[in-house]
Amino acid sequence: MACPSSSGKYRFGKLHNGPTPQFLHQTLARINRKLIANKMKKRHLGNNGFEISEVGLGCWQIGANWGNEIEKKKAFKILDEAISSGITFLDTADVYGDGRSEALIGEFLKHSKADIKVATKFGRGANVFPNKYTEQALRDSVDASSERLNVECIDLVQLHCIPTEVLEKGEIFDWLRILQKEGKIQHFGASVESVEQGLLCIEQEGLQSLQVIYNIFRQKLTKELLPQAYAKGVGIIVRLPLASGLLTGKFTKETQFLENDHRNFNRDGEAFNVGETFAGIPFETGVELADELKTFCPEHMSMVEMSLRWILDHKEVSTIIPGASSPIHIKGNAIASNLPHLSEKLMSDLEAFYDNKVHKHIRGVY
Numbered sequence: 401m402a403c404p405s406s407s408g409k410y411r412f413g414k415l416h417n418g419p420t421p422q423f424l425h426q427t428l429a430r431i432n433r434k435l436i437a438n439k440m441k442k443r444h445l446g447n448n449g450f451e452i453s454e455v456g457l458g459c460w461q462i463g464a465n466w467g468n469e470i471e472k473k474k475a476f477k478i479l480d481e482a483i484s485s486g487i488t489f490l491d492t493a494d495v496y497g498d499g500r501s502e503a504l505i506g507e508f509l510k511h512s513k514a515d516i517k518v519a520t521k522f523g524r525g526a527n528v529f530p531n532k533y534t535e536q537a538l539r540d541s542v543d544a545s546s547e548r549l550n551v552e553c554i555d556l557v558q559l560h561c562i563p564t565e566v567l568e569k570g571e572i573f574d575w576l577r578i579l580q581k582e583g584k585i586q587h588f589g590a591s592v593e594s595v596e597q598g599l600l601c602i603e604q605e606g607l608q609s610l611q612v613i614y615n616i617f618r619q620k621l622t623k624e625l626l627p628q629a630y631a632k633g634v635g636i637i638v639r640l641p642l643a644s645g646l647l648t649g650k651f652t653k654e655t656q657f658l659e660n661d662h663r664n665f666n667r668d669g670e671a672f673n674v675g676e677t678f679a680g681i682p683f684e685t686g687v688e689l690a691d692e693l694k695t696f697c698p699e700h701m702s703m704v705e706m707s708l709r710w711i712l713d714h715k716e717v718s719t720i721i722p723g724a725s726s727p728i729h730i731k732g733n734a735i736a737s738n739l740p741h742l743s744e745k746l747m748s749d750l751e752a753f754y755d756n757k758v759h760k761h762i763r764g765v766y
């Protein structure tokens with residue numbers, strides 16, 4: 401007997417016509433995302449730190465103080481894609497978009513049930529950098545970040561590339577330890593520019609993590625900092641894993657960047673440490689080197705995948721934080737967690753490539 405209800409009619413109609421291509425496409429995309437998320441591997445951030453995804457997300461881009469401000473809807477799509485892909489670690493800073501990156505993360509996480517750890521930073525605000533650091537300024541900044549992130553206790557606060565003299569003096573670490581005791585921050589770490597700064601920081605009691613620039617174009621840390629940090633139980637967070645996009649292989653010498661993009665205005669270190677842009681390599685040279693690197697890619701592996709896998713193949717690394725200006729980037733980066741290790745031969749070829757061809761071009765503190 402035919403069902404008289406309208407819902408029955410609807411069901412019959414759906415079965416009769418079959419699912420639409422759009423429906424199939426969306427379902428497959430959902431299954432695909434779930435598979436990637438399920439395969440994301442986790443690592444500990446240092447000996448006593450929390451467990452986080454080995455591929456995280458750099459959120460400088462979603463603060464977007466470089467021109468084409470990423471609108472809120474797109475920023476949320478990037479964050480949504482990250483979480484669907486199994487990413488559980490976000491890196492931001494009080495100065496990214498003058499608090500905008502933190503505020504967007506705070507608002508997004510209000511509606512998310514995922515267990516996400518957020519690391520922010522202190523130390524590059526015009527009120528403190530380079531020599532006006534005080535306990536009160538740190539306290540005020542942490543309070544403001546907590547409010548924007550919408551949390552009572554921040555998961556991880558990192559010193560944000562502050563001068564070596566301030567690290568040497570050391571009292572800033574005492575202030576961090578006080579905030580930790582008060583329950584305002586769970587852990588503290590430091591984002592550094594050089595091996596020298598990294599070695600200084602890992603001597604500090606309670607330092608949970610070091611954030612460093614480390615990629616195929618910047619291999620010095622492999623011997624000079626990573627093993628030392630590992631021995632102290634300090635986690636390593638890798639920024640610029642793609643050398644500001646050079647290691648995707650997608651740029652040509654003609655590629656133009658927006659006026660307010662640091663890849664335009666900081667190419668030669670005009671505004672801040674040259675190492676933060678293209679890993680310190682002159683752009684045109686970087687494009688040539690990246691083109692040469694394409695010949696090293698194993699079959700079925702993209703440049704992005706080889707570059708990210710190269711970093712993940714170092715056990716000392718806790719997580720990598722590629723930045724993304726589009727949700728499309730996320731899946732391409734998250735997949736690195738699920739790829740096989742690079743062969744020993746390829747690892748040694750990439751080391752020789754760096755030694756012979758790349759090292760001499762790196763500018764700035766290192």
Ligand SMILES: NC(=O)c1ccc[n+]([C@@H]2O[C@H](COP(=O)([O-])OP(=O)(O)OC[C@H]3O[C@@H](n4cnc5c(N)ncnc54)[C@H](OP(=O)(O)O)[C@@H]3O)[C@@H](O)[C@H]2O)c1
Binds near residue numbers: 644646729732
């Ligand atoms: N001092 C510090 O502590 C400091 C300094 C710098 C950065 N950071 C942190 O580190 C994070 C990462 O650094 P970063 O963003 O400068 O460098 P990055 O991760 O090496 O490069 C990011 C850029 O690479 C491109 N990209 C990323 N994934 C891609 C993919 N799958 N396919 C194609 N292109 C892709 C995008 O370029 P397009 O936008 O051109 O497409 C993106 O903007 C930042 O977001 C920030 O959280 C910290």
